[in-house]
Amino acid sequence: MNDFTYHNPVRVHFGKNAMDKLPGELARVGKKVLLVYGGGSIHRTGLYDRIMTMLRDAGKEVFEVSGVMPNPRTEKVYEGIELCKANGVEFILAVGGGSVVDCSKAIALGSCTDKDFWKTFFVDWEPAERAIPLGVVLTMPATGSEMDKSAVITNWATGEKNSYDSELEFAQFSILDPTVTYTLPPAQMANGIVDTMSHIFELYFSPPDGENVTDYLAEGLMRAVISAARTAVKEPTNYEARAALMWSSSFALCGMLNNGKKTDWCSHCIEHPLSAVYDVAHGAGLAVIHPAYMEYTRHLAPGRYARFAREVWHVDPAGKTEEEVCKEGIRCVREFFRELGAPATLTELGIPEPDFDRLVDLTDLGSYGYQPLTREDVYAILRMAR
Numbered sequence: 001m002n003d004f005t006y007h008n009p010v011r012v013h014f015g016k017n018a019m020d021k022l023p024g025e026l027a028r029v030g031k032k033v034l035l036v037y038g039g040g041s042i043h044r045t046g047l048y049d050r051i052m053t054m055l056r057d058a059g060k061e062v063f064e065v066s067g068v069m070p071n072p073r074t075e076k077v078y079e080g081i082e083l084c085k086a087n088g089v090e091f092i093l094a095v096g097g098g099s100v101v102d103c104s105k106a107i108a109l110g111s112c113t114d115k116d117f118w119k120t121f122f123v124d125w126e127p128a129e130r131a132i133p134l135g136v137v138l139t140m141p142a143t144g145s146e147m148d149k150s151a152v153i154t155n156w157a158t159g160e161k162n163s164y165d166s167e168l169e170f171a172q173f174s175i176l177d178p179t180v181t182y183t184l185p186p187a188q189m190a191n192g193i194v195d196t197m198s199h200i201f202e203l204y205f206s207p208p209d210g211e212n213v214t215d216y217l218a219e220g221l222m223r224a225v226i227s228a229a230r231t232a233v234k235e236p237t238n239y240e241a242r243a244a245l246m247w248s249s250s251f252a253l254c255g256m257l258n259n260g261k262k263t264d265w266c267s268h269c270i271e272h273p274l275s276a277v278y279d280v281a282h283g284a285g286l287a288v289i290h291p292a293y294m295e296y297t298r299h300l301a302p303g304r305y306a307r308f309a310r311e312v313w314h315v316d317p318a319g320k321t322e323e324e325v326c327k328e329g330i331r332c333v334r335e336f337f338r339e340l341g342a343p344a345t346l347t348e349l350g351i352p353e354p355d356f357d358r359l360v361d362l363t364d365l366g367s368y369g370y371q372p373l374t375r376e377d378v379y380a381i382l383r384m385a386r
Contacts, residue, residue, distance in 0.1 A: 001212045001260025008255050010147045011173040014247065016239070018177040019050070025135055025173050026058040030090025033060045034083060034132075036104045037095045038068045042139065045183060051095060051137065063087055065107070068096065071154040071161065071275045071282065072103035074118050080107035081117065084132060092134040094171075097192070098143025101136055105151035105169040108132040122153055122162040131168035137175045140184060141246040142192030142283060144199060144253030146174040154276050159362055161276035176250065178242040186233070190340040191283025193229045196249040197222065197333075198267060198286040203257045205294075206264045206369045209304045214259050219311045221248055221257070226312070226336060233340065264369030267293045270378055273362035280349050287342035288349060291334045292385035296377070298326045300370040305329055346385050356382050 013021040033055060042048040055062050065080045083089065084107060094104035110117030112130035120126050136146040145151065149169045154161045181189075204218040228244035235241065251257075270293065271285040298305045306322045309315040309329025317325045338344055360378045
């Protein structure tokens with residue numbers, strides 16, 4: 001394992017009664033609170049009314065940013081920054097999935113600088129000095145943003161989808177109640193499961209590949225997600241399955257599975273332009289890109305892909321070559337994503353081959369995983385994903 005430093009300050013309240021912890025958390029924060037959320041689901045489920053009652057009982061003055069979209073855009077961040085600066089907001093409460101949390105993190109950073117948040121942090125990656133503290137009430141397991149120090153924002157005007165990392169983006173607390181996910185539409189649930197698996201893939205398929213604790217944790221988590229997903233698809237209100245999915249998505253990016261690993265993120269780099277240009281749901285894009293990326297790169301780490309097939313999918317290696325075992329593991333990934341109802345090709349997403357030039361231009365070609373990406377690599381992967 002490589003050397004590492006691990007730190008995660010997020011206080012997590014998990015379970016059926018996790019929301020009962022919110023009043024105590026609110027008692028610790030400032031009076032002026034910005035509530036950030038997405039569409040109408042928290043109104044339909046009654047979660048909005050419940051949280052507003054808690055905020056009023058805690059004596060908070062509440063401001064709101066609503067309508068955060070699945071790929072959170074710069075305009076929503078600017079809206080939040082303006083509200084925070086005009087009203088002296090002291091705390092941000094994000095109620096939603098990863099898009100809402102990421103938007104809230106960007107608002108928290110941008111509200112504490114006179115510079116343009118997008119250029120300063122998401123283009124130039126300048127170090128942040130201050131941020132408004134925030135908390136999370138999670139409604140959709142997927143991105144793991146409730147326990148990590150990263151945010152991803154889309155600039156629709158330029159077709160860019162960029163990330164920014166800072167320890168100032170850690171939430172003070174995250175409330176995880178699996179029961180709030182019972183009403184998630186099947187497509188959203190599928191996208192969240194794919195996103196969770198893809199995050200684990202990005203960490204697991206990277207050097208070093210020797211025996212280490214981190215990889216054993218990743219293999220166990222992948223098996224847990226697969227089992228829970230298959231149950232949740234058939235039984236949407238199965239608490240144990242929903243709980244496993246919610247905790248798995250958080251644990252995947254809490255930093256524990258990064259420890260001692262280089263990590264990859266190439267598939268995410270290729271998918272981001274799909275979301276930024278076509279507004280493709282992130283999980284749907286990963287369902288198409290990640291299996292193609294695996295197929296394209298399996299020759300770089302055949303032993304790792306063969307181990308993945310054996311330990312995660314229980315592929316029997318008897319009578320098979322290592323290459324055949326590798327291919328079988330990747331086939332299992334494709335079939336699992338399709339089993340969830342996720343798309344399998346760029347054609348299904350409405351992305352034509354003539355647009356590949358622009359997608360390649362927008363792809364981050366940094367040094368990741370087993371070897372850096374080249375433009376030719378990205379073209380080849382996109383063609384494999386047609």
